[in-house]
Amino acid sequence: MNPNFQPDRHEIPVRMNQAENRRFRRQSLLRAAIATVARYDIQGATVERICAEAGASRGLIAHYFESKEELLLAALEDWFQSAIKIKRDIAKDKSLSAEQRIRQIAASNFTAPSYSWENAAAWQAFTNASRYNLAYADSIRSASRKVRRLLKPLFKRAARKHKLKIKAGFAASSLYVLIDGLWNSLATGKDDLKVGSARKVCDKFVDGWFVKNQ
Amino acid sequence: MNPNFQPDRHEIPVRMNQAENRRFRRQSLLRAAIATVARYDIQGATVERICAEAGASRGLIAHYFESKEELLLAALEDWFQSAIKIKRDIAKDKSLSAEQRIRQIAASNFTAPSYSWENAAAWQAFTNASRYNLAYADSIRSASRKVRRLLKPLFKRAARKHKLKIKAGFAASSLYVLIDGLWNSLATGKDDLKVGSARKVCDKFVDGWFVKNQ
DNA sequence: TATAAAATATTGGACGATCATCATAATTCT
């Protein structure tokens, strides 16, 4: 049922002191929030369900977060931070050409740990909610900008190597819009798309930017 | 505030008989449902808000639909039916080449009446909800299949003209996934994308399919 | 055509269910 199941504390045999316990509980709640949002959407992610997923009782959220809203926002930002880190690492990898880095960043969106059905589904839920929730909107806009800032110089350099003139910012944007579409499609299953195909679509799209005009 | 405002019955001076009135009320509720879902998401589209948007009282939904859920589903299917009709008409247009038809169908997603912020936002809300609502999932899967069935033969014919071998079904899928991503981006505004740019991204993507391999 | 009766349309209040938050109690750790 739930591929990314987080065992609750009863299944953790190791003894933890309070500080460790606190970190563990917090992290459990963050992961449980993502998992629950993925399966039930934002409004379906009730305190009851999130806590059940985290193996805790209903009242615990209040002890670790100001409110349910604050937990969800923290979960979104926590997840995004780890997602951008993976991309930054690839962007800095000097053993790869700029074009290779672009392709690898794109591909990383369809490989664990960045990709999982849970992450795709939760991302879809949060972006959807960002239409009426200003906090999510801000967080997601900032996330989008960070990714574009990462990709733009790579597109610029890759184009120079190909002796092409392209609008690097536009290329970066559109690649990420495509990846978003692929994530949504994978999250809902509406187009019978497989993860492997998603990778191919990205590669084909990048091809398009580095081909000479006819 | 609401660009697609439907005037309520008090602003309609013409006398309507019961049959006309019934059609008008039903249609008002369907449009109001889309508009409200666009602005407030599915769970935020309360009976109160939908009816206010339609210029009716809270109880009226029960008179025209089995339940709120049934209204939302009817609104989704009603909207999709008009959207697919526009695409079918383009697909049948013999004055255009297959490739031109593909481009025009793609472009129609970014021109009124198929495109409006309201439609994009509501579509995003429904696809998002399709993860946990089976009725939406079925409806959307069927919609997706219809569009792919429309595009696939066009890609096949266009490729033949270009003397290329492509996977037409794959091309059709991926074009529609891209369009979905563009709609979501426009609905949320997260990537600062404009409608005009969305059209260009589509064109660039279609280019990619009809370019000789290097 | 006028009018009564029937059918249909519309309204808004009541009810029951769900949920986040809060207060308080119980438990565990230091």
Add this chain to the structure above:
DNA sequence: AGAATTATGATGATCGTCCAATATTTTATA
């Protein structure tokens, strides 16, 4: 023992549905 952590019941708010009442249109009748 005292502090931190965890559990549970109570409370108030929100929402969909149902229902009784009121209003309007249509049909039947003379």
